[in-house]
Amino acid sequence: MSREKILAAVKFNQPTAMPLPDMEVLNTLTDVRTDLASKYKTIATAGGSFVYEVSGFDEIKTIINNEFKAGVKVISALNELSDYIYAETVKHEDGHNFADVELTVLRTKLGVAENGALWLTEKDMGSRVLPFIAQHLAVVIGKDDFVPTMAQAYQVIADADYGYGSFISGPSKTADIEQSLVIGAHGPRSLSVFILS
Amino acid sequence: MSTAPTKDHPHLAADFNRDEPRVNWHDETLWWVRAKRDIAAHKLPEWELLRETASQIKFNVLSNLSTYLEQFEANAIKNGIIVHWAADATEHNQIVHSLLEQKGITKMVKSKSMLTEECHLNEYLKEQGIDVIDSDLGERIVQLANEPPSHIVLPCIHKKKEEIGDIFHEHLGSAKGESDPKILTETARQHLREVFLTRRAALTGVNFAVAETGEFVICTNEGNADMGAHLAEIHIASMGIEKLIPERKHLGVFLRLLTRSATGQPITTYSSHFSKPQNGTEIHIVIVDNGRSIQLGREEFRNSLKCIRCGACMNTCPVYRKSGGHSYHTAVAGPIGSILAPNLDMKKYADLPFASTLCGSCSNVCPVKIDIHDQLYKWRQVIVKEGYSPKAKTMAMKAMALTLASPTLYRMGGKTGRLVFKYAPFAVNNKLNPWYNQREMPKAPDESFGEWYAKRKGAKNS
Numbered sequence: 059m060s061r062e063k064i065l066a067a068v069k070f071n072q073p074t075a076m077p078l079p080d081m082e083v084l085n086t087l088t089d090v091r092t093d094l095a096s097k098y099k100t101i102a103t104a105g106g107s108f109v110y111e112v113s114g115f116d117e118i119k120t121i122i123n124n125e126f127k128a129g130v131k132v133i134s135a136l137n138e139l140s141d142y143i144y145a146e147t148v149k150h151e152d153g154h155n156f157a158d159v160e161l162t163v164l165r166t167k168l169g170v171a172e173n174g175a176l177w178l179t180e181k182d183m184g185s186r187v188l189p190f191i192a193q194h195l196a197v198v199i200g201k202d203d204f205v206p207t208m209a210q211a212y213q214v215i216a217d218a219d220y221g222y223g224s225f226i227s228g229p230s231k232t233a234d235i236e237q238s239l240v241i242g243a244h245g246p247r248s249l250s251v252f253i254l255s
Numbered sequence: 256m257s258t259a260p261t262k263d264h265p266h267l268a269a270d271f272n273r274d275e276p277r278v279n280w281h282d283e284t285l286w287w288v289r290a291k292r293d294i295a296a297h298k299l300p301e302w303e304l305l306r307e308t309a310s311q312i313k314f315n316v317l318s319n320l321s322t323y324l325e326q327f328e329a330n331a332i333k334n335g336i337i338v339h340w341a342a343d344a345t346e347h348n349q350i351v352h353s354l355l356e357q358k359g360i361t362k363m364v365k366s367k368s369m370l371t372e373e374c375h376l377n378e379y380l381k382e383q384g385i386d387v388i389d390s391d392l393g394e395r396i397v398q399l400a401n402e403p404p405s406h407i408v409l410p411c412i413h414k415k416k417e418e419i420g421d422i423f424h425e426h427l428g429s430a431k432g433e434s435d436p437k438i439l440t441e442t443a444r445q446h447l448r449e450v451f452l453t454r455r456a457a458l459t460g461v462n463f464a465v466a467e468t469g470e471f472v473i474c475t476n477e478g479n480a481d482m483g484a485h486l487a488e489i490h491i492a493s494m495g496i497e498k499l500i501p502e503r504k505h506l507g508v509f510l511r512l513l514t515r516s517a518t519g520q521p522i523t524t525y526s527s528h529f530s531k532p533q534n535g536t537e538i539h540i541v542i543v544d545n546g547r548s549i550q551l552g553r554e555e556f557r558n559s560l561k562c563i564r565c566g567a568c569m570n571t572c573p574v575y576r577k578s579g580g581h582s583y584h585t586a587v588a589g590p591i592g593s594i595l596a597p598n599l600d601m602k603k604y605a606d607l608p609f610a611s612t613l614c615g616s617c618s619n620v621c622p623v624k625i626d627i628h629d630q631l632y633k634w635r636q637v638i639v640k641e642g643y644s645p646k647a648k649t650m651a652m653k654a655m656a657l658t659l660a661s662p663t664l665y666r667m668g669g670k671t672g673r674l675v676f677k678y679a680p681f682a683v684n685n686k687l688n689p690w691y692n693q694r695e696m697p698k699a700p701d702e703s704f705g706e707w708y709a710k711r712k713g714a715k716n717s
Contacts (some may be wrong), residue, residue, distance in 0.1 A: 061340040063369050064544045068496065069321040071552030077317045079311035081504060087301050101521060150534070153486050157452055167521035172511075186533050187485035208522075212507040221334075221531035225510070228524050230478040234393035234409065235436035236416045239282055243392060243440060244447055245478030251512070 291519025330469025
């Protein structure tokens with residue numbers, strides 16, 4: 059049995075136990091009172107996201123209606139955006155059915171100012187493949203839902219129970235051809251973020 | 256495999272060096288990535304603290320690895336993940352194949368995994384009649400070109416866009432002469448979308464696995480790992496035993512370091528945490544040793560298992576930048592690969608620890624503070640002691656030892672050398688002398704230090 063063989067070899071060869079370092083320092087290093095939403099906006103924009111500061115859902119609808127042609131398939135996980143297919147009602151469908159989705163709109167309660175990452179779990183997505191298979195992705199977040207760094211982000215989700223979750227920080231991209239940045243590799247060609255005040 | 260085990264690093268590097276403008280371009284491109292790393296690192300005042308913390312966490316992991324492996328396994332099983340163990344590459348490949356065979360699957364989509372490169376999984380599966388398509392754009396390009404990746408983060412960094420255009424024209428039907436990265440990427444997007452939508456099995460690597468929760472994390476910019484995994488019936492994740500970290504909160508440290516060190520990005524576009532399979536699908540994880548437990552027992556080289564595969568040591572290495580990834584004839588090129596490879600096969604990779612200037616730049620940029628250049632130096636000593644060093648080098652070293660041990664021989668040697676440089680420069684300035692390649696030979700001084708000192712002393716005393 060390879061399992062026993064590997065574990066025995068590891069146990070035999072591993073050095074004397076070393077302690078874990080203090081993590082508290084990193085959690086407290088950054089100032090949480092600065093304007094995290096605007097710091098987020100700067101970083102996320104630099105990473106290729108479109109960030110809109112909005113005062114309500116009507117404003118979000120207007121922007122979506124301006125950016126996307128009428129009649130395209132849009133799936134939304136938000137109750138407030140009821141003009142679209144509600145993610146909850148299609149979440150048990152086979153992921154392949156979403157191949158023609160033009161836009162997915164999701165909601166999160168956790169964003170990270172230092173790197174533009176938004177935390178989304180399976181529950182927020184409806185179906186796991188939705189934020190990847192759609193041609194475009196939009197995420198709604200409250201202006202007070204940002205933490206300064208990943209250290210604080212993991213404090214928030216330390217004990218969270220999820221089947222799947224992802225930090226998403228921008229549109230799908232690649233720079234594999236001569237290091238030229240190209241937006242729109244396999245996932246969404248754009249990420250729009252609506253910061254709700 | 257298109258790696259050439261019969262050729263060693265100096266000879267393979269010489270092949271790469273034939274095209275000087277390309278070497279300069281390769282060098283500059285990687286240095287540009289290295290510069291981006293510096294900018295990103297300098298933006299965080301706590302950068303050094305992060306590196307130290309990461310290094311200490313990894314030390315804790317290595318010193319408790321058997322416990323963490325068992326803990327991870329138990330929690331992963333609790334989450335509904337099926338766990339397999341593979342002692343070596345062959346067993347890993349057989350496990351993957353048997354999983355596909357059981358489901359009657361003959362086509363698989365794969366996202367980046369250096370471990371499967373190390374195990375030569377693609378070649379093995381091809382022989383079993385399984386079609387594997389790599390979905391990371393850079394990996395797809397080298398796969399179509401029938402080459403291994405030349406860099407762990409930037410697999411086709413050695414290729415010009417015109418060459419990629421030719422490959423796409425031949426295999427993916429793009430227009431002849433098209434070399435615009437935007438258009439080529441769109442071609443790949445359409446081609447791979449079809450692949451994602453039709454494959455029943457997806458294989459991914461693992462960036463980090465968390466003992467406390469039984470989940471694992473995959474980082475990509477393209478989203479290819481997620482597209483593959485979420486659309487497949489079966490997701491197989493291959494992971495080396497060293498990928499474990501103790502708790503979920505430790506991910507915060509590593510995710511902050513990984514891409515800043517790799518490309519200068521603050522984080523990858525996607526950092527995906529897989530904890531449980533989605534309804535109706537399976538997640539399998541193959542935990543692979545393949546020599547890692549041996550390296551764990553080598554006290555001087557143990558630290559190399561801390562590596563999080565960011566590639567920073569390659570981007571900064573003056574030897575890697577000017578010799579290209581393929582000259583290392585191993586899955587992980589560059590400084591860290593030159594430490595890992597001799598552990599797998601000391602004879603085959605005896606040349607690699609010598610492919611370094613020992614300048615220390617690799618150790619300085621390493622996000623988990625691996626003493627890379629020290630380990631390269633230590634490997635050289637082990638390799639010489641074990642008798643695996645190149646023959647010419649061994650002979651030269653023996654001659655040098657003899658000369659240095661005898662003052663008479665030393666003086667004679669110096670004198671002869673200076674005379675040769677002065678009166679017969681063609682004896683050293685020729686292709687038989689490896690030091691003359693890509694290098695100007697120095698002018699020899701008229702007298703040795705010993706002669707000068709004796710003269711000076713004589714003048715003072717008189």
